[in-house]
Amino acid sequence: MRRFAALAAGLLSLPALTSCSDLVSRGFLPGDRGTTDKTPLIMDLWVNSWIAALTVGIITWGLMIWVIVAYRRRKNTVGFPAQLSYNLPLEVFYLAVPLIVIGVLFVFTDRDQRAIDERYPNPDVVIDVFGKQWSWDFNYVKEQVHEDAGQQAHLTGDYGAPDRLPTLYLPVGKKVELHLQSRDVQHSFWVVDFLQKRDLYPGHEQYNPYIDITPNRTGEYMGKCAELCGEYHSEMLFKVKVVSQQEYDSHIADLRAKGNTGSLGSDFVRQPQSAPAPQLPEPAE
Incomplete structure (x- = not known):
């Protein structure tokens, strides 16, 4: 368990150790944050989505490993552990948390997408x-x-x-x-x-x-x-x-x-080529 705790602590500290890198802070995307008025929105949405995904992933992997280690079958164990058909609070939790995560991601994505696609009323x-x-x-x-x-x-x-x-x-x-x-x-x-x-x-x-x-x-x-x-x-x-x-x-x-x-208008548009008319056989006399 101590090894597992050390591994988990190392994984959790990894984002903090690499946050000083400019490349990491923009999610390994090309360019600079201020290239246009839209690049900060895109970078923030990208990076925060990855942070949310990694957070959920670390928690999920941690719970899986903890269950595997804590409830592994010991030596000299006879028979099977008590079998439960369901656990209502746990199943509600499993359903509610993903829905909340998806809802939050949807709200932020929709907000930023609308801002990115918004048209200027009078562009220069x-x-x-x-x-x-x-x-x-x-x-x-x-x-x-x-x-x-x-x-x-x-x-x-x-x-x-x-x-x-x-x-x-x-x-x-x-x-x-x-x-x-x-x-x-x-x-x-x-x-x-x-x-x-x-x-x-x-x-x-x-x-x-x-x-x-x-x-x-x-x-x-x-x-x-x-x-x-x-x-x-x-x-x-x-x-x-x-x-x-x-x-x-x-x-x-x-x-x-x-x-x-x-x-440079329609004169440069490729004109579709019409297929040649099929040759019908001459009617027999």
Whole structure:
């Protein structure tokens, strides 16, 4: 029993010993806590869910081991212990505690999910994001300009950033709404450090998802498609640059000066190919 007590104490002290690590404090998630206004919510929900799961697990494993050790069959024991058909207080406890745990997790998850998905009533920047095999197109809706049509990355196997990645510019500290659409098959928009991911469903414009965020840190972030979408899915990469308002305005002016006005619209959507009409045999004369 002393060994068991020491083992249990060690397991219980492990989270406290590792809590000083920044990686552990954010639940081994990528990026920093303040990357966007939504990353703290996502990290807290993730970490607290793991804490709740580990707490329940440690208590459950501890009770199981204690019962195995305390009520093990001793030497020279004859017959069977007294058999009980049921224990009503214990069975009520077993039913009530899981329901309470699930209810608490549901309440916090629903609260945070609603906050993460809440749309800005008047975003500062609105961007149409189009996924396509195997790249991305970006339209700055309010500014009426667009990035160059995205081209597929070419991974060579060498460590480093792939070439020709389409790049999305966002102003730091501004409310941004991303409208996500697909030009062909199902894709998934994922900026790794933003900790948010949304699937894009072709042919369902009324259900197109959106992401509303406020970038809080300048820098360059990698993005990718997170839905297996074909042969070159691994090369469907892009970058996000969060810059100052002055740099953002300068980039918009550069796009306008080079003639990237309007939007990359339906002309770039893959048109479905109609099957050839079946050839019917000529009627016999």
